Amino acid sequence: MKFGGIWRKAGAWMAAAGMLASGVASANPQPWQLNLTAGVTDTSHKVYAMHMAAFWVCVGIGIVVFGAMIVAMVRFRKSKGAVAEKWSHSTKLELLWTVIPVLILIGLAWPATKTLIYMASTGSADMTVKITGYQWKWRYDYVDYQGKPVNRVGFISKLDAQSDRIRQLGSGLDPWSAKDADGYNDYLLNVDHPLVLPAGVKVRFVVTADDVIHAWWVPQLGWKQDAIPGIINDQWTKIDEPGIYRGQCAELCGQDHGFMPIVVKVVPKAEFEQWLAAQEAAGATEQAARTAQANVPARAGQG
Amino acid sequence: MATHAATHDHHDEKPEGFLDRWLFTTNHKDIGTLYLVFAFIMVCIGGAMSGVIRAELMKPGMQLVQPYFFNEMTTMHALVMIFGAIMPAFVGLANWMVPLMIGAPDMALPRMNNWSFWILPFAFALLLSTLFMAGGAPAGGWTMYPPLVLQGGNAIAFMIFAIHLMGISSIMGAINIIATILNMRAPGMDLLKMPLFVWTWLITAFLLIAVMPVLAGAVTMLLTDKYFGTSFFNAAGGGDPVMYQHIFWFFGHPEVYIMILPAFGIVSEIIPTFARKPLFGYRAMVYATACIAFLSFIVWAHHMFTVGMPLGGELFFMYATMLIAIPTGVKVFNWVTTMWRGSLTFETPMRWAIAFVILFTIGGFSGVMLAIVPADFQYQDTYFVVAHFHYVLVTGALFSIIAAIYYWWPKWTGRMYNEKWAKFHFWWSMVFVNVLFFPQHFLGLAGMPRRIPDYNVAFADFNFISSIGAFGMLLTPIMFFFILWHSKKYGAKADARSWEGAKGLEWTVPSPAPHHTFSTPPVIDDSALAHGDVTH
Ligand SMILES: [Cu+2]
Secondary structure: OOOHHHHHHHHHHHHHHHHHHHOOOOOOOOOOOOOOOOOHHHHHHHHHHHHHHHHHHHHHHHHHHHHHHHHHHOOOOOOHHOOOOOOOOOOOHHHHHHHHHHHHHHHHHHHHHHHHHHHOOOOOOOOEEEEEEEEOOOEEEEEEEEEEEEEEEEEEEEHHHHHHOOOOOOOOOOOOHOOOOOOOOOOOEEOOOOOEOOOOEEEEEEEEEEOOEEEEEEHOOEEEEEEOOOOOOOEEOOOOOOOEEEEEOOOOOOHHHHHOOOEEEEEHHHHHHHHHHHHEEEEEEEEHHHHHHHHHOOOOOOO | OOOOOOOOOOOOOOOEEEEEEEHHOOHHHHHHHHHHHHHHHHHHHHHHHHHHHHHHHOOOOOOOHHHHHHHHHHHHHHHHHHHHHHHHHHHHHHHHHHHHHOOOOOOHHHHHHHHHHHHHHHHHHHHHHHHHHOOOOHHHHOOOOOOOOHHHOOOOHHHHHHHHHHHHHHHHHHHHHHHHHOOOOOOOHHHHHHHHHHHHHHHHHHHHHHHEEEEEEHHHHHHHHHHHOOOOOOOHOOOOOHHHHHHHHHHHHHHHHOOOOHHHHHHHHHHHHHOOOOOOOOOHHHHHHHHHHHHHHHHHHOOHHOOOHHHHHHHHHHHHHOOOOOHHHHHHHHHHHHHHHOOOOOHHHHHHHHHHHHHHHHHHHHHHHOHHHHHHHHHEEEHHHHHHHHHHHHHHHHHHHHHHHHHHHHHHHHHHHHHHHHHHHHHHHHHHHHHHHHHHHHHHHHOOOOOOOOOHHHHHHHHHHHHHHHHHHHHHHHHHHHHHHHHHHHOOOOOOOOOOOOOOHHHHHHOOOOOOOOOOOOOHHHHHHHOOOOOO
C-alpha cells in the first residue's frame, strides 16, 4: 500500500482498530497494524493476554494521572485567580499511592509467573528441531520425530532471491512488487526453504548459533529466543493451525541482520510425515552418492 | 550558545584572553558552560546521524546507504547521544548549579574539574575519527556485544579507548560532585534541606563511581579478546558471550538512571516554582531516588530476558524490575500533587517540565509492560523497545535538560529569552517528538525488529510518519540556538529572582551570576527553600 488513497488508508485504520478491539490478528504483519498479534499457539495467546492486561493497567493509571494533571492545569491557574496553598505533605496519600501500585503489580506478576512457568516446560515434546543461526541465514536440522531419530534432514534457509534483488542499494526495484501466491507482500519476509513443521505436534527447538548472536523470532509463536554460539537454548511450540508464519532475526548480527527472515510452514501431520520421509530418502541417496564419489566414510550425522 | 557572559561586573575577575578564560579555567560556571556547549555540539552530530537513519527508513527498499554504514550510524548515534550529549549536559548543569544551590564558592576540586571536561573533546575526536577510517566506525551496536563487535576493524580499539576516557571523565566529575556536596555546603544547609537537583545528582554521582569501572572492565576484556588472544567472551576458547551481557548491563542499567535521576531533580525544582507551592513530599522524593538507585543494581538482566536464563532468574529480574514502578510512581504522583491547588503559570520551563512528566510517564508505562517477561519475549529487540527508551531519554532526559536551560538561562546570562519563540519551540518539539516516536510502538508490536535498515511494506506507513517526525525534530536545535543567541544579544534584563515563585539560593545572587559567588557563605533561610517546610 502506497501513499495516496485516503479512503484506503481510512479503511485500513478501521480494520486495524477492529483488530485491536477484537483481538483477532492475522498471521502476518499488516499495514497500519497497531497491536501485537495474538498469534496461533496457546503460548502466544497467553502472552497476548499478559500484554493486553499490562496495557489496560497502564491506560487506567494514565487516565487517573493525566486526568489529575489536566484538571490541575485548568483549575489552578494563576490567571484565574488561583491562590497556592501551603501544604506539602500527607502521609496518608503517600501511603495510598505506594500500596495501591503494589497491589496492581502483584495482580500482574501472578499471571505473568504462571505464563512463564508454562512457557518453560519444554519437556515431553514429540519432535526436536535444531536451529542454528549463521551470518545471515538459518540452518534447520530435524533431530528426532516421535521418539525416533531423523536421518540426515537438515537445510539452510535464507532470504529469497526476489527480495534479495530488490533490497540491493539502488536496485530500482519496487518492494511493493514482491508478492507471494496469496497476494501477500513477502518482501524481506520470505525464504528459499521454509522450516516445515507438523500441525498439532509439540515441537522442541534447540537453538544455537555458529558465528555471532542471532535471535529466532516468529511473532505468531509468542516468543523469541537468542541463538548464541557456544550455548544451546531450548524453546517449544505447538501450532494447531496449518499455515505460513513469518518472522525475522531479532538480534543485531552484522550488515545483513535485516535480511535473514524466518518462515515456518505448518502442514497437516500426514503431509509432514510424507515430506519428512521424502527428505530422509533424498538425504540418504545424496549421502550414498557422495560416499561413492569421494570414497571416504560418511561423517556422523549433521544433527 | 553563550560563550562568554554578557555583562561585566566590577568585582568580576574573569581571566583575560580566550585560552586563560576557557582552556585553563577552574571556574565552575565556565566549566559548566563548556560542558553544555559540548553537549549541544554532540546533540547536533548525534541528531545528524539519526537523520541518516530515519531517511533510510523512510521508505522500504535501500535508497541511501549500505547496511553496514546504517549499523555504524545506529551505533554511533547511541554512543554520541548517551556519552556525548545527555551525560555531559547533566554534568554541565551540576557544575553550574550545585555550588549555587548549596552556597559553595566553587566545586571542591576545581583543577580536576577542568581536566574532567577537557578529556571529553579528545575522547569524542577519537570516537568520531573512526567514521573516516578504512573499515568504518564501530557497527556492532552501542552495547558492543561480542562476538559481533569483535568482527569490526581497528575502530574497536579507538572506541574502547574513547570509552575509557569518557569513563575517567565521568568518574572524576562524580568524585568532584560528591566532594562538593558533602563538604562545601553553607552552614545550615543540612543534607535534608538540599534542593532535589542536588540530591539526585549526589545519588547519580555514586552510581557513576560504582558502574563506570564495570564498563571499563567489560570493554577492556573485549580489547584483550580481540588483540591479545584471551577468550573471556569467546565460546570456542571456553568463554561466554552471555557473560559480557551480564557485565555490560550491570553497568548499563544504573547508566539508565544516571541519565534520568538528574532529570527528576530538575523537574522537582521547576514545578514548585511555577506552581508557587512547595514540592509535595520532599523526603519521599529523596528516599524514592535512593530506592531507585538501589534497585538499579538488581535489575540488569531485564535487558536480556531472551538469552535463555533459568526460570528462577527470569522471575527474580521480573519482580525486581516491576518494583521500580513503585518509587517512580511516587515521584510522578508527587509532581502532580505539587501542581494540585497551586497557582500555576505556564512559562516555557514549566511547559517542558509538564511535557516531561506526561511523556516520561508514557515511557514508564511501556517500561512496566517490558518488565512482564512473557510479553517481553515479544517486545525484546523490536521498535517497541526503541519507542520506550526514546520516550525516556528524549522526552525524559533531553526535555528536562531543555527545561533546565530555559529555567536557569536568566541566571546564567542575565537575559530573558523571547517567550513567544520559546513557546513555538516547545510546541513544535512536542508535536514532532510524538510523531517521531509514538508510531514506533505500533511498529514494534506489529513485528518490526530494531536495528534493521529495511523492512517489509507492512511497516511502511508508520515508518514514513516516524521519519517526518524526525525531520521536524532535526530543526529544533537550530530553533533553540537561535532563541538563545537572540536572548543573549537582545534579551530583556533578568532580575536576580527571575521567576516569581523561584526559591533557593541560586536566586539570591545577581543575574547574571558573577564570576565568583558565595565567597562568604550565605545565611540559609528555611522558608526560602524550594520545598518549604522540611520538618515533615
Ligand atoms: Cu541474525
